[in-house]
Amino acid sequence: LAKTTQPISMDSYEGQEVNITCSHNNIATNDYITWYQQFPSQGPRFIIQGYKTKVTNEVASLFIPADRKSSTLSLPRVSLSDTAVYYCLVASIYNQGGKLIFGQGTELSVKP
């Protein structure tokens, strides 16, 4: 499982766009990039997943450059309720349904 590196913490203000970058230099050809969100005292929640280029859903966008050695989670116009820890994970497609290894995550604090 490829190791990931994220900033430990980030601060933002309501209404701003937040971009959280994750480095995964050793990503393998068969690896997908997945992001989870965790609020205090709750289990994580799946946000978005991608392999290359750009993926967008109702919650966020995920940008993946051609070399796939990093990825950026973009949260548009954050609100106070987006204050949470965001985890970037990399795992193989052959791991489908398999275990996930969480890194340290990025603690996002959104201020009024």
Place this chain on the structure above:
Amino acid sequence: GAVVSQHPSRVICKSGTSVKIECRSLDFQATTMFWYRQFPKQSLMLMATSNEGSKATYEQGVEKDKFLINHASLTLSTLTVTSAHPEDSSFYICSAPNPRGGYNEQFFGPGTRLTVL
């Protein structure tokens, strides 16, 4: 959408007692579930993989006799912390793969806060 539940949500027990935590997949079947432990201000640490109808697979450093896992049905996995001690106090979270989701997409339970006095 599919939901994973845990029971109890909080438990306080005395040192030396055993505590059982249940993890249920509510509207889907899960042949595999996972158990994590999370200490304050730390990330989730995978403890073990729970396999329906067979023995659990434990991560390195996790005592299988301390943390007993039973996956007796396709919707229920249980974690029993035996002879709990204060250092076992933690937030325990289970997960199950989303049967209709993409790669590495899992549903997580709400967690169980264990406090051992």
